[in-house]
Amino acid sequence: MRITIIGTGYVGLITGVCFAEMGNQVICLDIDDDKVKKLNGGNIHIYEPGLNIIYSRNRKEGRLHFTSNLADAITKTDIVFLALPTPSKEDGSADISTVLAVSSSLAKLFSEGKKNGDFKYKIVVNKSTVPVGTSARIKEILEEFGLVSGEDFDVASNPEFLREGHAVEDFMRPDRIVIGVSSPKAEKILKEIYNPFVRSGNPIIVMDEKSAEMTKYASNSYLAARITFINEIANLCEQIGANVDHVRYGMGTDRRIGTKFLYPGMGFGGSCFPKDVRALSSMAEQSGYDFQMLNSILNVNRLQRTRILKKMTNYFGENLKDLRIAVWGLAFKANTNDVRESPSHYLIRELVSKGATIIAFDPEALETTKQELGTLIEYAEDQYAALERADALVIATEWNEFRRPDFKKMKKLMINPLIFDGRNLYEPNIISQYGFEYFSMGRPEMSRK
Ligand SMILES: NC(=O)c1ccc[n+]([C@@H]2O[C@H](COP(=O)([O-])OP(=O)(O)OC[C@H]3O[C@@H](n4cnc5c(N)ncnc54)[C@H](O)[C@@H]3O)[C@@H](O)[C@H]2O)c1
Structure with a gap:
């Protein structure tokens, strides 16, 4: 099967790589030329465990391609997946303008192809998280360009449930696959491409498009x-x-x-x-x-995002000037470099606004954080370097390497052996034996012995 993925971010890249792994010919498109150049040059812009191996294998086998040219991406394809951003608007509703704009571009190219006699039936599958009714809107757009539903194209909704940090594993062995589709032809093809991912018997659940959109x-x-x-x-x-x-x-x-x-x-x-x-x-x-x-x-x-801050201001007072705070963890959760709406970033901005100097470390999210926070904070090369002369440590992401650190070394590096743990990584009674004051979430607080 020839598959096109439009939008090569967290969802699009994983989708493309995993479909290629099953033997399909995949072409991933992105509007961001730089990203496409990097991906064509062997560099992946996101961190996901296991991604590098299957990306490299499928590139080598010639099943995985990247482009920023839409016409090239769709000419020979059977199925087009949309994995485009749907960010919040000011009022909280989902902004689906990119999904609709790309649908119009597709409709235009499909109808030109049809006029030139250079076109075959395609399924447009939406993987972005979109409000109920968006599949119907995409179908309308394609029809407005003279394309006939069921003959020239079908639209399906196929929400994605992968978790960042486990994305490859989740895509390769999903709990279930949800497909919202009303065309039996499209349903059959989509089941064919997904069957290799559910060999252990997990279900492919077929429903109407609106229910699929709502399920996500x-x-x-x-x-x-x-x-x-x-x-x-x-x-x-x-x-x-x-x-x-x-x-x-x-x-x-x-x-x-x-x-x-x-x-x-x-x-x-x-x-x-x-x-x-x-x-x-x-x-x-x-x-x-x-x-x-x-x-x-x-x-x-x-x-909840202010809880740790409150614990800190209860301890230090409202003015955090002259305090050097180490932060372990910048990603919004472990095993990803994604910092979008990261609680760690939120806390850091608050601490800086109260005068604190922040020195931060994250195993994968330093670069993505630099793009967001720039020179607002200092960056450490490793978790211990962040602790030098620190008045306190905040643990903001539950990376495994923070779970069993060298507490003796930490205590020597810090001015004040004080930990605010937003992720409950340690046993309060053990940490106090090492001489730390320790504040965590929903557990008894331990003072130094
Ligand atoms: N990230 C997740 O864990 C996750 C999980 C399930 C579902 N989703 C949903 O999937 C969708 C995509 O999320 P994501 O995290 O992959 O986003 P992302 O921002 O990582 O990726 C989107 C990509 O689309 C590209 N793009 C933007 N406009 C484009 C255009 N006009 N043409 C081509 N490419 C364009 C961007 O450059 C970017 O690379 C969203 O609706 C999201 O809610 C995300």
Whole structure:
């Protein structure tokens, strides 16, 4: 099968590489020439475990190509996947202008091809997270250019559920694949290309396009709700002297609840959860439904991002001038270089505005952070270098290498052995034995012995 991916970011690149791995001929397009040049030159702009190996293999085998020329990308293709950005607008709704603009460009090229007798049936599959009704809008756009649905093209919705940091693994072995499609022909072809990914029996769930679009928002908002719930439980634990570690274990072992997504922290971030909860809330509002829970999720998450800051100002006072704060972790979560809506970045900006000097380290997200924060902060070459003469350490991302550090070395490097842990990486009683003061989320605080 010949597959085109439009938008070669986190989702598009993983999709392209994984389809190539299954033997398809894949061409990935991006508007960003620089990105395309890098990808053609062997350089990947995102960090994902396992990506480099299959990218290199499929490049070598000649199954994976990159271009910024749309006509070249679609001439011979059977299926076009859209993996384009759908950021939040000011009012919280999803901005689908790129998806619609690219659909128009495709429609124009398809109809020119049809006139020249150089065109065959294609499926346009939307992978971007988009409001309910967007597939229907894409179909209308193609029809406006004289193309006939079911004959020249079909449109399908195929929301993506991969997690950054586990993206290759998730794409290669998904829990399920959701396809919103009404054409039996398109359904058959899409099942064919996805069958190799569900050999272990996980389902390909076929439904109407609107339900598929809704499934993505419902899933992300539900996951955001779980995180928010455990964050509030953690806050209450602090208030009344319980320990959230015990509580979440006690809760999560109930099979109706399960243990996943019950880790308290600094609030959810990233390019998906905040924007998708906002978009679903806005969609509900536009349809005349007051989805109260979503608004609470957003409000609680906003407050949660300030929890560590509050702990710090309780300790140091409001003015953080002359304090040197080390920050471990800049990515919005571990195993990615993505810093979009990162709780770490939010905290850093607040600390800087209160006068603190920040020296930060992240195993993969230093470059992406430099693009955002530039000279606002200092950057350390490794996790220990960040600690030199530090008045406190903040742990903001749960990278594995932060889990078992050399505490003795840390204590020697820091002026003040003080840790604010937004990710609950350490056992409070153990860390206090090393002589640290330790503040974490929803657990008893430990003073130095
Ligand atoms: N990142 C995730 O974990 C994830 C997971 C599931 C779904 N999604 C959804 O998938 C979509 C893409 O997300 P992403 O994280 O891959 O975004 P991204 O910003 O990493 O990638 C989008 C890419 O599209 C390119 N682009 C922008 N305009 C273009 C145009 N007109 N023509 C061609 N290319 C263009 C950009 O240069 C960029 O490389 C979003 O709707 C997102 O909500 C993301």
